[in-house]
Amino acid sequence: SQQGEEDPQALSIQEGENATMNCSYKTSINNLQWYRQNSGRGLVHLILIRSNEREKHSGRLRVTLDTSKKSSSLLITASRAADTASYFCATDSAQGAQKLVFGQGTRLTINP
Amino acid sequence: DSGVTQTPKHLITATGQRVTLRCSPRSGDLSVYWYQQSLDQGLQFLIQYYNGEERAKGNILERFSAQQFPDLHSELNLSSLELGDSALYFCASSDYRGRNYGYTFGSGTRLTVV
Numbered sequence: 001s002q003q004g005e006e007d008p009q010a011l012s013i014q015e016g017e018n019a020t021m022n023c024s025y026k027t028s029i030n031n032l033q034w035y036r037q038n039s040g041r042g043l044v045h046l047i048l049i050r051s052n053e054r055e056k057h058s059g060r061l062r063v064t065l066d067t068s069k070k071s072s073s074l075l076i077t078a079s080r081a082a083d084t085a086s087y088f089c090a091t092d093s094a095q096g097a098q099k100l101v102f103g104q105g106t107r108l109t110i111n112p
Numbered sequence: 113d114s115g116v117t118q119t120p121k122h123l124i125t126a127t128g129q130r131v132t133l134r135c136s137p138r139s140g141d142l143s144v145y146w147y148q149q150s151l152d153q154g155l156q157f158l159i160q161y162y163n164g165e166e167r168a169k170g171n172i173l174e175r176f177s178a179q180q181f182p183d184l185h186s187e188l189n190l191s192s193l194e195l196g197d198s199a200l201y202f203c204a205s206s207d208y209r210g211r212n213y214g215y216t217f218g219s220g221t222r223l224t225v226v
Contacts, residue, residue: 033215035214035217041219042217042220045215045217099145099157099160099170100145100157100204100215102155102157104154105154
């Protein structure tokens with residue numbers, strides 16, 4: 001079963017606009033991570049936010065985490081055509097076995 | 113190049129056959145994870161090894177098995193293959209629990225069962 005669920009499933013915006021993707025999860029976590037996947041290729045780690053952190057920045061990426069609502073958001077500012085990809089959130093649960101559980105992803109398309 | 117090497121990149125085989133997928137983790141990483149990605153199931157965690165020992169098991173079928181060798185490379189064995197096993201199989205590696213920098217993924221093996 002999937003721990004994280006992304007919203008929306010697909011997002012299409014114009015180049016230069018900001019893109020926001022949301023992720024909800026069910027159990028308590030050690031950390032939450034965001035990954036990018038270009039079509040048919042391997043996943044690339046973007047950013048990791050720990051359960052005691054509320055916001056993190058990396059270049060044009062901003063991630064927030066609200067553990068009370070069990071949700072996270074990924075904001076990509078000033079989007080570029082090269083940002084077109086699928087974005088996944090993944091949770092490292094604080095309980096049970098060690099494994100990173102991925103959501104179904106958001107398919108982001110940046111139109112030039 | 114992510115530092116995680118998976119071979120082969122593509123594999124086409126017939127139903128009922130057995131295949132072995134290979135993964136070499138990033139230098140210094142002791143944990144190896146296997147994931148299956150299909151259109152209908154998304155990314156499914158299969159199994160994790162840490163320094164040669166199995167640490168966690170996910171949705172891995174009994175027809176599938178894996179191991180991690182003393183040099184830390186790992187192999188995923190898929191047997192009695194069915195059409196539904198066609199998918200992308202990813203290997204990832206990390207330090208203990210990936211708490212410092214997350215997982216590093218390989219480029220995957222695309223398995224097609226015909």
